[in-house]
Amino acid sequence: MIGAAQGFPGAFGDGLGKVFGSRALRVSKAGRSMLDAEEQELVARLQRRDEAAFNAFVIRYQDRVFRIVLRMLGDRAEAEDLAQEIFISIFKAIESFRGDSLLSTWVYRVAANHCRNRLKYLSRRRRQLTDDFDEESAAGAQGAAAPDRQGTPDRLLEARQTEQLLEEGLQKLDDEQRELIVLREVEHLSYEEIMAITGLPEGTVKSRLHRARTALREHLERRERGRRA
Numbered sequence: 001m002i003g004a005a006q007g008f009p010g011a012f013g014d015g016l017g018k019v020f021g022s023r024a025l026r027v028s029k030a031g032r033s034m035l036d037a038e039e040q041e042l043v044a045r046l047q048r049r050d051e052a053a054f055n056a057f058v059i060r061y062q063d064r065v066f067r068i069v070l071r072m073l074g075d076r077a078e079a080e081d082l083a084q085e086i087f088i089s090i091f092k093a094i095e096s097f098r099g100d101s102l103l104s105t106w107v108y109r110v111a112a113n114h115c116r117n118r119l120k121y122l123s124r125r126r127r128q129l130t131d132d133f134d135e136e137s138a139a140g141a142q143g144a145a146a147p148d149r150q151g152t153p154d155r156l157l158e159a160r161q162t163e164q165l166l167e168e169g170l171q172k173l174d175d176e177q178r179e180l181i182v183l184r185e186v187e188h189l190s191y192e193e194i195m196a197i198t199g200l201p202e203g204t205v206k207s208r209l210h211r212a213r214t215a216l217r218e219h220l221e222r223r224e225r226g227r228r229a
Contacts, residue, residue: 039103046094058087064104064187065111071182072115074171078122086114101196108189109197112179119175169219177212184209 035043045053065086070079090110097106170178183189183197194205 034102035099043097043099043103054091061104061107065107068108068111068182068187069115071170071186072175072178073118073122074167078118082114082118086111089114102193105193105196108183108187108193112183112197115179116175165220165223168223169216172219173212173215177208177215180205180209181212181216
């Protein structure tokens with residue numbers, strides 16, 4: 001997908017080396033770092049522009065970033081393009097990360113911001129995202145979320161149909177509702193992480209999630225009734 005194994009210059013273009021300036025990232029010591037020892041080491045290596053650290057970072061986060069982008073946009077080609085853009089933006093902004101949140105929370109925040117901006121852009125161009133979401137996209141999202149799913153052909157077919165209904169339902173939600181559903185129900189993030197990503201207070205997150213779940217459930221129930229009719 002991202003091509004991390006080939007190294008970042010090959011995957012993102014020759015300009016990647018210019019992303020990092022001479023200044024090194026320093027995790028803030030004003031407060032207690034949220035990073036564990038492994039992530040602190042990864043950040044330290046990223047400071048040194050260690051190509052192996054770049055690859056390790058992409059390998060660790062590429063599935064999560066691609067999954068949220070695909071769920072938000074509903075278009076595989078757009079998701080692949082935006083996922084690479086997100087990683088480049090992360091590398092450009094890495095020195096702004098101060099360790100006052102989990103690294104994963106910060107990555108999700110960057111990804112969510114890019115998704116919002118891309119959706120606004122697509123909306124201005126009057127792109128119909130639901131028309132662009134096809135069976136291949138659903139299969140890609142299913143594979144990213146649950147690569148080890150196994151079962152009989154009938155069960156696999158049923159699971160794929162359920163996945164397609166879910167994707168269709170997600171695209172029927174407004175952008176804000178879809179983002180919250182993806183963060184909570186797909187990525188299984190805590191309310192604290194969602195608050196940090198969206199900047200919304202807890203009560204607002206919970207009330208909007210309730211409305212989003214209700215809207216999604218109603219859509220799925222309508223489709224189920226139509227399928228049985």
